[in-house]
Amino acid sequence: MTEKCKISAAMVSGSEERSYVFKVDGYSRAKALLKNGQCVTSDPFSVGGHDWAVEYFPNGYLEDCSDFISVYLFCETADAEDVNAKFTLSVLDKNGEPVPSYNRTSKTVSTFSREGFGEGYDNFVKKADLEASAHLTDDCLTIKCNITVIYEAGTRVPPSNLYRHLGDLLKNKDAADLTIQVGGETFSAHRCVLAARSSVFKAELLGPMEESYAASPIEICDMEADVFNSLLHFIYTDTVPPVLDVVMAGHLLVAADRYNIGRLKMICGEKLCSHIDSDMVATSLALAEQHGFHALKKACLQFLASPSNLEGMMASDGYEHLKSSCPYVFKELVAEILPAELKAAKDIIMTMWK
Template identity: 70%
Template sequence: MAEPCKIPAAMVAESVERSYVLKIDGYSRVKGLLKNGKFVASTPFSVGGHNWTVKYYPNGCPKYCDDFISLYVHHESAGAKEVKAKLTLNVLDRNGNPVPSYTRTTPVNTFSKKAPTCGYYDFIPKDELEGSAHLRGDCLTIRCDVTVMKEIEEAMVPPSDLHRHLGDLLKSNDAADMTFQVDGQRYSAHRCVVAARSSVFKAELLGAMEESSGSTIVIRDMEADVFESLLHFIYTDSVPPALDVVMAGHLLVAADRYNIGRLKVICEEKLCSHIDSNMVATSLALAEQHGFRRLKEACLQFLASPSNLEAMMTSDGYEHLKSSCPAVLKELIARIIPAEFTSAKDIIMTMWK
């Protein structure tokens, strides 16, 4: 009565698809034998490791659908886990091609033990089908395409460990081809790594400058521990977790000197977020002398408070700020004195000349 025709499964990217053709010979006889709610079932077929059955209801299901042919696909795998699948149900013409007006496609459904069936109660109006050319010789051919969505486990990409390998290379000195001499200390390094991380070092080490021909480079005006932290950042792109404000200030100057942008941002942010009355004069002098605008603005905003300004004037760094950066103090005075007191502002400005 129900003649199945199996088509081999095909793997499609993240899904497995298979078609099953159900041929109903003696359409009228089957319609007369089976009342509403009764069905013809196909033999089970497998798609994606799951068994499926097509159920054909010649007089519809449920009761109020007796004017329709109902068609459902049932997930047969007992006790199986949930499976996601999409269905396409077609009436085939005499050439075996789907009839567009009798083609229905479901969205992706989750088939489970509680909900094992999906399909259409109103798949085809019986009177419409019986008046069409698609019921040939009292034979109806229906194709069911089942596409099972494969669960593909995403590969967990480990985080980059390039910094660790380069850090190990720095520690081991393997293949080191140059030496930095800083404040009486010697540090082995790799010319290509250092040059790749700093445009200034690149010009010194790979350019036409005198340093490019030697194996030992002398770094002046920098303490050894500051250069060691600078070199560590060059290889690992990281600063010590417990970076203190004093070291951040020294590293900021070093990063600016060798044009290491990311280190400059890290150190300037550290100083901006740790401004207090004891350090603000030193930080403001640093910002003014080296053109660190964000740090300068953060210091000036902090000193806009009279109590903070008063405390800064008693700190150790105030005299250095006063003697080395008088212009920034004038700028500070111009900010904190109200605009209406222009005469007083002019007198104070004259005193700073």
């Protein structure tokens, strides 16, 4: 791999703080040769009496980060324990200056050890944005890593990186004891993790229904494979894809409701509430009515109180589906748009379809 994609480096001296600059010669080649989850590792460099290395993933580390470049910092000292450090990762422009929009600084002190996991960013830079910029000079990408080693051990508690431990467990399929088939694809998972994160999975996998789910593989119907993949990723890492579009948010909202994953329901609900437009409002309103998402329903009705928004919704593809699947929601819609002084008319409308 070193013949195909070479990383060159230079050190900038300091006291407790030093900078490591590495250049990926052949950005396009590295992107073409390395798959999602595969990386190039820099040569070790020394800061604060410890050896460090940078891992560069040209197609992202996690499956749902394949549109991004992922970059992580590791402590390579053999006997290192609880090395506290802060760091900044920056893309450099052609003049060797950090690009403000591609500058990421750790907000808290991170604790590194030789046996532990590194720290960095799954979604460091979106590949499409970088490739459209002027920061790839002669197909080379230059990234600078500033590291400040803090010698006062134990003064700050580092942020939790449990999500990465569990994410690696899912990615590597270590000790997986479940095989799940969804939409023609097969997924490996861990019974105890699913049961710990979802009361529905707990009842199915560990409760009275356990015997019916003892066979492997388990088949889940009425769900697309990419939706289940995102659901599984959230179960293990408590994070959603870095770019969560409205359509996926709707599917994930239904999946989260099905498996009683409250935090995911709230995240997807907020996404839909903040992205209501005339094209999507009928679909969102039907979704809210069918699954009892009251906040989303209220937001949709408020949006449709505008005559122009209502007309736009009636011209959308989702309007006919809303009429056929949720005809009773129209009484609330009409009552919502009637003027306040027509209270008697509202009362009559609200008694309809009972």
